[in-house]
Amino acid sequence: KYLNDINKVDMAGKHLLSLINDVLDLSKIEAGKMEVYLEQFALKPLVEEIHGTVLPLIEKNKNAFHLEYDDSISIINADLTKVRQILFNLLSNASKFTEDGTIKLIVSLEQVDKNNWIKFTIKDTGIGMSREQLNRLFVSFSQADSSTQRKYGGTGLGLAITYRLCQIMDGSISVDSVPGVGSTFTVMLPTAMASQTSTDLDAKVANS
Numbered sequence: 001k002y003l004n005d006i007n008k009v010d011m012a013g014k015h016l017l018s019l020i021n022d023v024l025d026l027s028k029i030e031a032g033k034m035e036v037y038l039e040q041f042a043l044k045p046l047v048e049e050i051h052g053t054v055l056p057l058i059e060k061n062k063n064a065f066h067l068e069y070d071d072s073i074s075i076i077n078a079d080l081t082k083v084r085q086i087l088f089n090l091l092s093n094a095s096k097f098t099e100d101g102t103i104k105l106i107v108s109l110e111q112v113d114k115n116n117w118i119k120f121t122i123k124d125t126g127i128g129m130s131r132e133q134l135n136r137l138f139v140s141f142s143q144a145d146s147s148t149q150r151k152y153g154g155t156g157l158g159l160a161i162t163y164r165l166c167q168i169m170d171g172s173i174s175v176d177s178v179p180g181v182g183s184t185f186t187v188m189l190p191t192a193m194a195s196q197t198s199t200d201l202d203a204k205v206a207n208s
Helices: 003-030 043-060 080-096 131-135 146-152 158-168 198-207
Strands: 039-042 064-069 075-078 102-112 115-124 172-178 182-190
Touching (some): 039 043, 075 182, 080 102, 080 158, 131 172, 158 172, 158 182
Antiparallel strands (some): 102 115, 172 182
């Protein structure tokens, strides 16, 4: 008979932990203390792991998930934890703002100026955003508008942190969205990230 209350406590605890982690991450980034740990790892198992983690959130709103993965992509040199956080933030965000729809993750390889890049495309058929809402999308503690915050909750930190993590990893993030149709986030990360010094990271944070 206590199970329902225990589940509520568990969910509230996880939500609080998530908020604390977001604030700590943002604080570390702004203080120039966010370190990058480079390692070589297989990307596809990480993508499959993230899919398994985020699947309950996707199914909660009765959404379907589709994955398209370019099998020519094998080992990359990057910060595994930060890649995981970027993808999890974007997929959980898509799950949150989409109901009875479709969420798609496309992982492809692109060559830009003779350098190889991993392109992550996250598409959803959710509520979408206006141009005005997009202009403040990556601002800390900001959400699309007050009605969105009332209905969906959150602190408005997830996308701001994702934006800065992409910058720290020599990558980029962009978004295209149409109200009532859906949103498409595109993340570009190098397949082989160069070593970073603390001075390099401080400069990126200062320019973000």
